Amino acid sequence: MALYRRTADFISASWADQHTQLPLLAVTGASFALGLLVQSLLRTGPVQAGILPSPRSTILPRLSEEEIRKLPLPSDVLPGGRDVESPYGSLRCYEWGREDGPKVLLVHGITTPCVSLGGLAHALVDRGCRYLKGTKLTHERFGRGYSETPADLPQDERLFTTQILLALASSPISWTGASSGKFCLVGYSLGGGIVANFASYFPEMLSSLVLLAPAGMMHDNDVGLQARLLYSRGLVPESVLGYFVRKRLRGGPLVPPKVNPKGDNKVGVESALTEEFATGNEAETQILSREYPHINIPSSVVWQVDNNPGFVHAFMSTMRFGPIFRSKQWSAWARLGAYLSAQNGAPVGSQAGKGLPNDKVHIICGNNDQIINKDDLVTDATAALGGNATFKFYDAGHEFPSTKYEDIASYMINFL
Known part of the structure; x- marks a missing residue:
């Protein structure tokens, strides 16, 4: 139940950005449901020890x-x-x-x-x-x-x-x-x-x-909210998060480009990467x-x-x-x-x-x-x-x- 409460609190606190974040929330919700179905196989605990x-x-x-x-x-x-x-x-x-x-x-x-x-x-x-x-x-x-x-x-x-x-x-x-x-x-x-x-x-x-x-x-x-969702712990299995992050870092689209009517900049997954690239x-x-x-x-x-x-x-x-x-x-x-x-x-x-x-x-x-x-x-x-x-x-x-x-x-x- 604590996991459900954390999820509800997180989504409620982020509802103000719903119009620009719905695609990612949908992905995250689907991943969360998948995590519940297979939680006996995919644990979100510590990464396996080793190098x-x-x-x-x-x-x-x-x-x-x-x-x-x-x-x-x-x-x-x-x-x-x-x-x-x-x-x-x-x-x-x-x-x-x-x-x-x-x-x-x-x-x-x-x-x-x-x-x-x-x-x-x-x-x-x-x-x-x-x-x-x-x-x-x-x-x-x-x-x-x-x-x-x-x-x-x-x-x-x-x-x-x-x-x-x-x-x-x-x-x-x-x-x-x-x-x-x-x-x-x-x-x-x-x-x-x-x-x-x-x-x-x-x-x-x-x-x-x-x-x-x-x-x-x-x-x-x-x-931005997208990055906070991807790097949150306990909401979805690490393997699922890792899959999405890898796609982002390779340039594969996870959600449509964000359009922010306010024009303010938020650091996301791609920006941590692409802003280090010269053009x-x-x-x-x-x-x-x-x-x-x-x-x-x-x-x-x-x-x-x-x-x-x-x-x-x-x-x-x-x-x-x-x-x-x-x-x-x-x-x-x-x-x-x-x-x-x-x-x-x-x-x-x-x-x-x-x-x-x-x-x-x-x-x-x-x-x-x-x-x-x-x-x-x-x-x-x-x-x-x-x-x-x-x-x-x-x-x-x-x-x-x-x-x-x-x-x-x-x-x-x-x-x-």
């Missing part, structure tokens, strides 16, 4: 070297690749550049593998920086690219923080400690929420912090992999959806538990802001002034971003960080890190 493999073990052994090179996401898409074994499964890292140059760690978004930041990584290396990237932790995070997936753990800031530390510890050079020279931490979209949370706990490791169209300060009502001339000119100049984000994402067994699970878990929303991340951003305020007021040369010496968080946004509301972000980030933030804007959308990478690298080199 979901990556294409490294399921796809690559069957292919020749030439076939691997023709993949939409080759295993050597970026230089310096390595696979790091861990209790959470293996993660893919890419690291290259001068060992004595400034160190930069890049963290990608929710759907795209780490090649989405490949253009920025190359641009930074051209300017003398060393780049570390781990498969999600883009570094490809768990469940993305060639990283495996811990199926029994939520994809939340605890797992993401651990993955950053695993990637750092696997490097042949020192990224932490008194003699390391510290490193610059950069996060894009979801990665922005991840690195802001990480910095709030480990600011002394960092020389600077750069957030590119960051999540973390999104409002709960920025997400038009910028898509044709972007070079994310110099080894494979033809590589593009849409085809690599579709390949990832089809060939990484952990991707859909990781995506759904991240939407549920990841560092996305202001209501859950305000305390972390405020903790970082308090640290920066204390550091800025510390006497020169004191121990208190040794972390994040650039003093402010660098936040870069697109004026036309359909995912991250620029005005809300400026207001909320400034308040949460205690004014310890500086902003830069591009006339672009959410995809700008994969198209404006030369401009971003030139901006960053000024404080690296």
Whole structure:
């Protein structure tokens, strides 16, 4: 009965959007009925414990070297690749550049593998920086690219923080400690929420912090009803939700396009994906992999959806538990802001002034971003960080890190 009550309460609370959401409600209702009929077979409990493999073990052994090179996401898409074994499964890292140059760690978004930041990584290396990237932790995070997936753990800031530390510890050079020279931490979209949370706990490791169209300060009502239904737990079996999410991520229609007469934007399943795609001339000119100049984000994402067994699970878990929303991340951003305020007021040369010496968080946004509301972000980030933030804007959308990478690298080199 509790399940029926939760369903009734959810639908009642969402009735105001009925005219634009009826198709999805019908699908959800049918799925719910199906779930009741077969609930003895399809349980909605925890995901089975274990590690979901990556294409490294399921796809690559069957292919020749030439076939691997023709993949939409080759295993050597970026230089310096390595696979790091861990209790959470293996993660893919890419690291290259001068060992004595400034160190930069890049963290990608929710759907795209780490090649989405490949253009920025190359641009930074051209300017003398060393780049570390781990498969999600883009570094490809768990469940993305060639990283495996811990199926029994939520994809939340605890797992993401651990993955950053695993990637750092696997490097042949020192990224932490008194003699390391510290490193610059950069996060894009979801990665922005991840690195802001990480910095709030480990600011002394960092020389600077750069957030590119960051999540973390999104409002709960920025997400549309369709997405809330798809990522709710307990209403329908996980297998049914997974089927619909996979269709959405591959571009298959689930319901007709939403027409919103009010013109307000709501983040849905497709928008989390497609807003990271460049279009038009910028898509044709972007070079994310110099080894494979033809590589593009849409085809690599579709390949990832089809060939990484952990991707859909990781995506759904991240939407549920990841560092996305202001209501859950305000305390972390405020903790970082308090640290920066204390550091800025510390006497020169004191121990208190040794972390994040650039003093402010660098936040870069697109004026036309359909995912991250620029005005809300400026207001909320400034308040949460205690004014310890500086902003830069591009006339672009959410995809700008994969198209404006030369401009971003030139901006960053000024404080690296």
